[in-house]
Amino acid sequence: MSYYDILLKYRDLPFEKIFRELSPQEVERSIHSEGSDPERFLALLSPAAEEFLEPMAQKAHALTLMHFGRTIQLYTPMYLSNFCENECAYCGFNARNRMPRRTLTLGEVEKEAAFIASTGIEHLLILTGDARKKSPPSYIKECLEVLKKHFSSISAEIYALSGDEYADLARSGIDGLTLYQETYSEADYDRVHRAGPKKDFRFRLDAPERAAKSGMRNVNIGALLGLGDWRKEVFLMGLHALYLQDRYGEVEIGASLPRLRPHAGDFKEIREVSDKNIVQIIVALRLFLPRLGIALSTRESASLREDLLPLGITRMSAGSTTRVGGHTIPSPEGENVPQFEISDPRDVEEMKAMLVSKGYQPVLKDWMQL
Amino acid sequence: MTMEDPLVLGGRSIKSRLLIGTGKFSGYPLMQKALEAAQPDIVTVALRRVDAGSKADNILEYIPKSCILMANTSGARNADEAVRIARLAKAAGQGSWIKIEVVQDNKYLLPDNLETLRAVEILAKEGFVVLPYMSPDLSMAKRMADAGAAAVMPLGSPIGSNRGVKTREIVEILVREIKVPVIVDAGLGSPSDACECMEMGCAAVLVNTAIAIARDPVAMAQAFSDAVRAGRAAYLAGLAASGSEASASSPLTGFLRNETR
Numbered sequence: 001m002s003y004y005d006i007l008l009k010y011r012d013l014p015f016e017k018i019f020r021e022l023s024p025q026e027v028e029r030s031i032h033s034e035g036s037d038p039e040r041f042l043a044l045l046s047p048a049a050e051e052f053l054e055p056m057a058q059k060a061h062a063l064t065l066m067h068f069g070r071t072i073q074l075y076t077p078m079y080l081s082n083f084c085e086n087e088c089a090y091c092g093f094n095a096r097n098r099m100p101r102r103t104l105t106l107g108e109v110e111k112e113a114a115f116i117a118s119t120g121i122e123h124l125l126i127l128t129g130d131a132r133k134k135s136p137p138s139y140i141k142e143c144l145e146v147l148k149k150h151f152s153s154i155s156a157e158i159y160a161l162s163g164d165e166y167a168d169l170a171r172s173g174i175d176g177l178t179l180y181q182e183t184y185s186e187a188d189y190d191r192v193h194r195a196g197p198k199k200d201f202r203f204r205l206d207a208p209e210r211a212a213k214s215g216m217r218n219v220n221i222g223a224l225l226g227l228g229d230w231r232k233e234v235f236l237m238g239l240h241a242l243y244l245q246d247r248y249g250e251v252e253i254g255a256s257l258p259r260l261r262p263h264a265g266d267f268k269e270i271r272e273v274s275d276k277n278i279v280q281i282i283v284a285l286r287l288f289l290p291r292l293g294i295a296l297s298t299r300e301s302a303s304l305r306e307d308l309l310p311l312g313i314t315r316m317s318a319g320s321t322t323r324v325g326g327h328t329i330p331s332p333e334g335e336n337v338p339q340f341e342i343s344d345p346r347d348v349e350e351m352k353a354m355l356v357s358k359g360y361q362p363v364l365k366d367w368m369q370l
Numbered sequence: 371m372t373m374e375d376p377l378v379l380g381g382r383s384i385k386s387r388l389l390i391g392t393g394k395f396s397g398y399p400l401m402q403k404a405l406e407a408a409q410p411d412i413v414t415v416a417l418r419r420v421d422a423g424s425k426a427d428n429i430l431e432y433i434p435k436s437c438i439l440m441a442n443t444s445g446a447r448n449a450d451e452a453v454r455i456a457r458l459a460k461a462a463g464q465g466s467w468i469k470i471e472v473v474q475d476n477k478y479l480l481p482d483n484l485e486t487l488r489a490v491e492i493l494a495k496e497g498f499v500v501l502p503y504m505s506p507d508l509s510m511a512k513r514m515a516d517a518g519a520a521a522v523m524p525l526g527s528p529i530g531s532n533r534g535v536k537t538r539e540i541v542e543i544l545v546r547e548i549k550v551p552v553i554v555d556a557g558l559g560s561p562s563d564a565c566e567c568m569e570m571g572c573a574a575v576l577v578n579t580a581i582a583i584a585r586d587p588v589a590m591a592q593a594f595s596d597a598v599r600a601g602r603a604a605y606l607a608g609l610a611a612s613g614s615e616a617s618a619s620s621p622l623t624g625f626l627r628n629e630t631r
Binding site: 065066067068069070071120122217245246249250251252253291356359360361363364365366367368370 | 393398419455
């Protein structure tokens with residue numbers, strides 16, 4: 001059994017027809033009912049539900065308060081390497097983009113870690129491009145030894161690994177995995193991932209499940225919003241989260257909502273996902289999966305992040321940079337290209353102050369090495 | 371009420387039968403005010419959230435010194451992790467009171483009784499004052515008490531749900547049958563829910579979400595405190611049976627007193 005079996009069952013549904021025909025009555029029934037019935041989720045994601053965003057938001061807010069309280073966990077990303085063998089049409093690290101590449105030395109990792117830790121952050125997300133030779137699992141483990149001295153919990157957003165490799169990293173101190181499927185359409189996936197090891201759709205699709213089996217505590221999935229029809233993508237991502245939640249109850253399942261951002265490259269087929277759409281995505285996910293962690297990254301603007309906050313968000317990044325060594329290593333203009341442009345450059349202190357002003361407790365530590 | 375009615379737990383005499391959890395508040399200063407209003411004797415804190423390296427963000431700095439600190443093992447997925455968290459808490463100077471929470475179900479956050487029992491067995495032997503959070507179940511509660519639990523803490527309804535004492539039937543059985551105090555933990559949404567537990571004869575209640583996410587957590591903490599006191603007083607006063615049948619004008623057993631028989 002794999003989520004692929006469920007994907008095969010649902011991905012060829014006549015989505016356009018279903019979404020077109022869902023009635024306001026079905027939407028209302030879905031708002032007031034509970035449970036993870038896929039038909040209910042379709043109704044919440046439908047165009048008809050756009051007329052019910054306010055009552056959906058009210059319920060989503062109440063559910064989020066009940067399950068997570070007035071708290072938001074903060075984390076900071078640290079890019080370890082931007083070498084990449086993939087040609088993902090939408091990404092600034094695309095192997096074909098001519099740009100300076102680097103992998104942090106352990107000394108540089110220490111410097112970045114000390115800086116991020118000095119902001120009070122205890123939850124770190126480490127990221128690499130997809131280049132096994134340049135940032136192999138053994139390198140990640142060496143970095144972990146440096147990082148564990150500074151942080152109480154470390155998650156990774158790196159190329160897909162085997163189950164044994166995930167288990168090895170979990171034993172070495174990685175608590176969580178973030179891995180986006182990018183798109184649940186196998187055809188679109190093949191088209192936008194033009195070359196490289198990432199082309200293997202199934203290997204990536206099953207990676208979150210391999211991580212869930214490995215002993216990690218958190219698994220975070222996502223679809224890149226703007227690549228395909230967002231209603232369909234979010235539906236299939238929600239079912240993926242449900243699949244993992246049902247089978248790996250000991251793992252906290254989360255989802256991210258990365259909206260495609262401008263980047264270095266020539267990809268021009270980004271499909272619009274409006275702010276209103278983002279609102280519907282968050283509240284539909286919250287109503288469908290009340291315990292799901294939902295992360296909002298600095299791809300979104302400061303003001304929008306604040307508006308979306310009460311709808312169901314549980315985690316936010318702060319003090320972000322998408323440059324390798326971006327926290328401590330100065331970079332002359334144009335020499336160290338970010339993976340994508342961030343829209344919310346606020347540091348940890350500013351994010352904490354914003355959360356407090358909104359009546360939320362910023363949570364900097366929410367786990368520890370046992 | 372004038373009579374002394376202390377609850378004895380872990381060798382300590384506890385005055386307030388309202389235990390308070392510290393998660394989900396919008397900030398520590400507000401939580402501190404709520405604690406000051408309710409004046410609990412026992413406060414539970416998730417070790418996972420304790421940031422001892424930070425003065426401003428260290429939750430322990432906001433808990434009145436008069437309170438017994440009961441660390442909890444939130445985040446533990448099995449007995450082994452719960453035991454490690456308890457030992458870490460003790461080593462960090464947080465005392466030997468431990469609320470065991472073992473959850474393998476992130477969908478509903480319902481506890482795993484079997485792993486919880488295992489943790490109780492280990493930690494009670496190590497001298498901890500162990501209070502296990504559990505799904506209400508008679509044989510499990512007995513085993514936990516036999517293993518040395520200082521109290522058992524059955525849930526009223528799923529954590530955070532604010533639905534009240536949906537498990538009432540089983541909790542009543544536990545109150546009658548279990549030799550250690552029964553403390554309802556989780557799911558109590560309003561002061562009347564807490565009062566109901568106390569009227570049933572529960573030794574205490576533990577409340578977090580309903581206070582933390584109330585519009586005014588300080589006033590709500592006070593309201594819960596009052597309700598717990600009222601419920602306990604009613605229990606001690608001996609509640610009249612709530613029979614709805616009026617005395618029949620023709621008693622069914624009147625013939626037994628019929629002198630002509």
